Amino acid sequence: MISFDNIQQAQARIKPFIHQTPIFSSALLNTWLGHDIFFKAECLQKVGAFKARGGCNAVAALVEQGQKNPALKPRHIVANSSGNHAQAVAWSAQQFNIPATIYMPSNVSKVKAQATKSYGAEIILADQRAEVDAMVEEASKKAGTFWIPPYDDDDVIAGQGTVIAEALTQPVSSDSTNQNNQPHYDAIFAPCGGGGLISGSFIASRQLSPTTQVIGVEPASGNDASRSRQTGTILRLADTPATLADGARTLSISARTFHFIKQLDGFFEVEEAAILYWSQWLAHLLKLRIEPTSAMTMDGVMQWLNIQPATTRKTILVVLSGGNIDQQTSQLIWQQNHLSTLPAEKYS
Amino acid sequence: MISFDNIQQAQARIKPFIHQTPIFSSALLNTWLGHDIFFKAECLQKVGAFKARGGCNAVAALVEQGQKNPALKPRHIVANSSGNHAQAVAWSAQQFNIPATIYMPSNVSKVKAQATKSYGAEIILADQRAEVDAMVEEASKKAGTFWIPPYDDDDVIAGQGTVIAEALTQPVSSDSTNQNNQPHYDAIFAPCGGGGLISGSFIASRQLSPTTQVIGVEPASGNDASRSRQTGTILRLADTPATLADGARTLSISARTFHFIKQLDGFFEVEEAAILYWSQWLAHLLKLRIEPTSAMTMDGVMQWLNIQPATTRKTILVVLSGGNIDQQTSQLIWQQNHLSTLPAEKYS
DSSP, rough: OOOOOHHHHHHHHHHTTTTOOOOOOOHHHHHHHTEEEEEEEEGGSSGGGGGHHHHHHHHHHHHHHHHHHHHGGOEEEEEOSSHHHHEEEEEEEHHTTTOEEEEEETTSHHHHHHHHEEEEEEOEEESSSHOOOOOOOOOOTTEEEEEOOOSHHHHHHHHHHHHHHHHTTTOOOSSSSSSTTTOOOOOEEESSSSSSSHHHHHHHHHHHHSSSEEEEEEEEOOOOHHHHHSSSOOOOOSSOOOSSSSGGSSSSHHHHHHHHTTTTTEEEEEEHHHHHHHHHHHHHHHHHHHOOHHHTTTHHHHHHTSSSSSTTTOOOEEOOBOOOOOHHHHHHHTTOOOOOHHHHTTTT | OHHHHHHHHHHHHTTTTTTOOOOOHHHHHHHTTTEEEEEEEEEGGGGBHHHHHHHHHHHHHHHHHHHHHHOOOOEEEEEEOOHHHHHHHHHHHHHHTEEEEEETTTTOOOHHHHHHTTTEEEEESSSSSSHHHHHHHHHHSSSSEEOOSSSSHHHHHHHHHHHHHHHHHHOOSSSSSSSBBBBOOOOEEESSSSSSHHHHHHHEEEEEEESEEEEEEEEEEGGGHHHHHSSSSSSOOSOOOSSSGGGGOOOOHHHHHHHHHOOOOOEEEEOOHHHHHHHHHHHHHHOOOOHHHHTHHHHHHHHHHTSSSEEEEEEEEEEEOOOOOOOHHHHHHTHHHHTSSOOHHHHH
């Protein structure tokens, strides 16, 4: 069972490769809401997403294992993904000079495939997702070839946990705290797809700040994790959900991540309209490129604030998980004007 | 005549109020181009633009003057602008608890007016630009009322010069330099509207790094500064140019800024298609919200690289001047897909 020790080991392993990402806040947003919201900008991480942490830790762990036992030396890394995990694994393998092959559905956007290729990986395309999955499984049977899964893996989860391990010892400045102050967070919010990020966040937070609530957020149209929490058994969606939050389109969480997701202090579902709304507003307020999956989290914050006693000023940390948005999704985000409705108006 | 001393004084004055903004680079872009390009992220500055520096320095200088001579104490600050200068002056006055009034054309976007109001300023709208200008002039005649112009002012220019004064003593990290290394920049690129930023950049760079070229960039459809350089006299556009680069829609530079613009090492004009192209690509590569006026600068970089000896690897600093983009402009930026054409393809 993964523990905080694994996250500390991951921190040491990946430190030479990844960015310590900044934490930002918006003076306007904090004035309007009457709370202090801090944003951990993993969109500024290598490959534009927290996924670089998990991928890097998994590859580094394989390299260590190979140093102890040459028969287990990784000579080829494979993964199947059309999202940030693809770029993360390609980039991670490149850091250790290990050849990588990424299997992708052939409808992947040119810009994502190109980025993955630029990190030195070979790309193999297949028409069907099932075909992609079968090919990576077949490839991983070869001696010296290792498959890095997107979330159902202890090393990957430990890597993702370094986001919060880093944030909880990171001084921040804001208009309402002193310069270079390490705040106590009342709650941490992160999006939930397969559950790697929220599981790692939970482990790190419980160790470093036990009274901080850890809260997951998911699109209502792909609410498998939320329903799994309600029913106590892992629910699997029949089809890829039609949500703008493409980082949360996973069909199900895993037993490994459900163990932690069950223990979360809260979990919120977000409608598509609110995902669009915060995709515009967070970009506008923070001047960052923020994936819909990350922007979604702010509606969870608003739902949570709505059930808190009104008199207390809360300090909140939001994980901006990534910033990779293709042109089609950008076009959808900016089609209509949501900036004409202020957050205080929308949630009054 | 403004000198580097004024910029140093400005640095000391505005330090408690403004952000030291980070410098970013894109490993992919640098790999593709074979050069090292660094981006000074003034889009992450207070009010989302470098304009906070000039506004803050101008107001702080007035406050100092009032401390020496109570008859000149600023009791009311006014400005006329529908752009970043409006928010900058409102925010700057607020830092010193001085009431501010901003005169704006009535077609200003709700989100910009709201932000200006949130910084505590009173907003007065008028239908015509001429009316706005007349009102601010009338207001500024009152004793104790001071008008902060957007660029034709020594204190404003000195404030804008702190961007480069800061950047030229700021360590950066990149894939091809050591960690925390202060690079020597071969060239600095900044957009040119009224010329405040490029003038301040020129003064700071000549002092701190005399061999660094300082280069201005302007939309081809509003090329008054470029033509002024060519003819040797200040040209004034008859109408507001129809460019996406709204920070460069000024009708003319001033004698004060022309003095420095004349001395620049280069000046490039950029077509609208290239402004759109880099608005998408820089957002994608840097994960920052970058105004078209800032993105435009990259086409100037590409034009300049194109006339350099091909064998030398260049180190370049680009000022990302701001990140305030309304929904309508965002929609225009993301309407068509420019991410399918890689920079190396476009400029081959």
